[in-house]
Amino acid sequence: MKKALVIGGGIAGPVTAMALQQAGWEAVVYEAYADTAAGQIGAYLTVAVNGLSALAEIDAHHIVMDTGHATDTLSFFTSAGKHITDMPIGGTLPDGTVTHSVKRRDLYRALNAEAARRGIRYEFGKRLVDAEPTATGGVVAIFADGSRAEADLLVGADGIHSRTREIIDPNAPKVHYLGIYGLGGFVTDPALVHELGLRPGVYSMIFGKKAFFGYLVAPGGEIWWFANMPGAQELSKQTVASTAPAQWRDQLARMLAADRGPAAAIVAATPDATFVTGFNQYDMPSVPTWHNDRMVIIGDAAHAVASSSGQGVSMAVEDAVTLAICLRDLPETATALAEFEHRRRDRVERVVAHGAETSGDKAQSGLARFLVRQLTPFFLKKAAKQGVGSLNWMFDHRISWSGESADQPVHPSA
Ligand SMILES: Cc1cc2nc3c(=O)[nH]c(=O)nc-3n(C[C@H](O)[C@H](O)[C@H](O)COP(=O)(O)OP(=O)(O)OC[C@H]3O[C@@H](n4cnc5c(N)ncnc54)[C@H](O)[C@@H]3O)c2cc1C
Known part of the structure; x- marks a missing residue:
């Protein structure tokens, strides 16, 4: 059985480990903190239907549904308390599932508990500091406590400040x-x-x-x-x-x-x-290199989606399930990683670009922020008129565990 070292017990980490297990790989999760929710920031998250749909492919969507609650409408107000508009958040899955909100700590704990329940091994207090290829075609991870672990693949699910990203490409862009x-x-x-x-x-x-x-x-x-x-x-x-x-x-x-x-x-x-x-x-600017032959980054380590887009978790989950499908179907790890990037990059970059556009109101300061804010009600009303249909490309994306085979690679050279 092939083995993967999954670095990070956030969102992408446990989902990758569960998806890899479903693909017939052994995965071990290495988390820097003693508790998977310890290093996290922020209060709560909304998980969009495309993310819930991807989680359903590894039978893990119920974790979000059981831990959180349905949140299907956004309502916008001015500083004067004037109602601007209401907008639905995303679409509805065939079984009626809509976007859910969940406390961040609860989601991290529940996802990692589910992975552990499925028999995935965890090692806590393991902060990745380095990794290098082995002579036998594998990879060895080196942790801050001096310990090492060896496997066929290392998956960097270690978040926006990813160490794996720097190991793969020392010139990778900085946050x-x-x-x-x-x-x-x-x-x-x-x-x-x-x-x-x-x-x-x-x-x-x-x-x-x-x-x-x-x-x-x-x-x-x-x-x-x-x-x-x-x-x-x-x-x-x-x-x-x-x-x-x-x-x-x-x-x-x-x-x-x-x-x-x-x-x-x-x-x-x-x-x-x-x-x-x-x-x-x-x-974080676009990261040009997501992988080498034995290491790959996924989730926030590879791309920073604006928090206001509500797509960061969904992108991490879609990445994880897609990566497992590629590794399931392509015997050469290096080929599978190239196929993974090919399947994910355009979609992720489109979502990142969309998030950057809609977070302008929050990201600016001074005069620019003031001007953007004055225009926000106009853009929101326009978006509400267009309806959620204009965002179908984002919410309607589906990954199928049984229907999608990397035997028919999207990547021409795979
Ligand atoms: C304020 C805020 C609000 C947000 N709101 C939303 C939202 O509503 N909806 C949404 O979808 N997204 C939202 N996001 C984005 C979302 O939080 C991220 O996209 C998501 O957490 C990415 O998951 P990840 O597993 O890639 O990274 P993370 O969740 O950051 O997990 C990374 C894990 O790796 C561990 N780690 C890091 N370095 C190492 C190392 N060297 N060795 C070992 N372990 C390591 C960390 O401790 C952590 O457990 C928000 C983000 C912020 C900041």
Whole structure:
């Protein structure tokens, strides 16, 4: 049986391991932290129907459905509290499944628990620092604790700050700080939901004067929220560790003070224990090299999809299932990796480009940000008129485990 070292127990890691197992490979997951959810940032994620459909091919979509809840409508507001428009998020799968929202920690824990339940071996506290080819045609991974592991393939599912990306190509592009901090939190306060008149099941977005704010009410009545606000200085690890929730709450309150709507009250009501303190937001240019003969990067390690597109998880999952199909059907690992890239690159780059376009309102600062924000209601109304049909190419993408064979390669030289 061929063996793969999967670096990273985030989203792409456990899904790759499960898909490889289904393809007849042995996979071992190496995670830098002691807990798969420990190194993660952000409060919650929306998982689009194309991602859920890809997960269904390895019978893992129920993990998102069981852990999260349906979120099928986006509602946009101005800083003055004026409703701009409502838009459906993505389409509906034949069985009625729609986009779901799930707490980030819950999703990481549930996906990795499912992989472990299926018999996939995990090694925690293993931070990849280097990897090199072996004389026998394999690859050896070297970890920060000095230990080593050998296999036929190394899959770098190690996120946007990927070490695997640098090992494959020392000249790979670097991430760049966007000048934006992310924050978030959870509040359980039924009286507040009632008082503010919040609608369950609707994901509301507010284009505030100084900060962008999104929130939803989960079925049990808990409010989930996130905010993006400008931050000139990239936060150091020390600053992140030493800045208390109360300081972030005050800073965000000042940003939201001039806006109407529920944002300020939601932030004020968020207890320290469920306050997701500030983190840096990054972007990454297109990565020219995704693989060599024995190593490949997938998910955020290979491409950074804007968080506002709600497609990062789906792209990671689509990558993982496609990679396993290629390795299942093509006996030469190097050929399978080339086929994988060929099948994925155009789609991923189109999604990245779409995300970059729609996140302009959040990514700009100063005058540019102001101008983009003034135009946002116009673009949103236009998009709502066009309907979700204009995004069918993104949501309707399907990967079929049984129907798609790499015996009929898309890549001409495969
Ligand atoms: C604020 C924010 C909001 C977002 N919202 C959404 C959303 O609503 N919907 C959506 O689809 N996407 C969203 N995204 C994007 C989404 O989070 C990512 O696309 C997704 O997490 C990518 O999964 P991944 O497995 O590739 O990387 P990650 O989830 O980052 O996992 C990488 C894993 O690798 C581990 N690791 C890193 N380096 C090493 C190493 N050297 N050795 C061993 N292990 C290592 C890490 O600890 C981590 O567990 C958002 C992103 C952000 C920042």
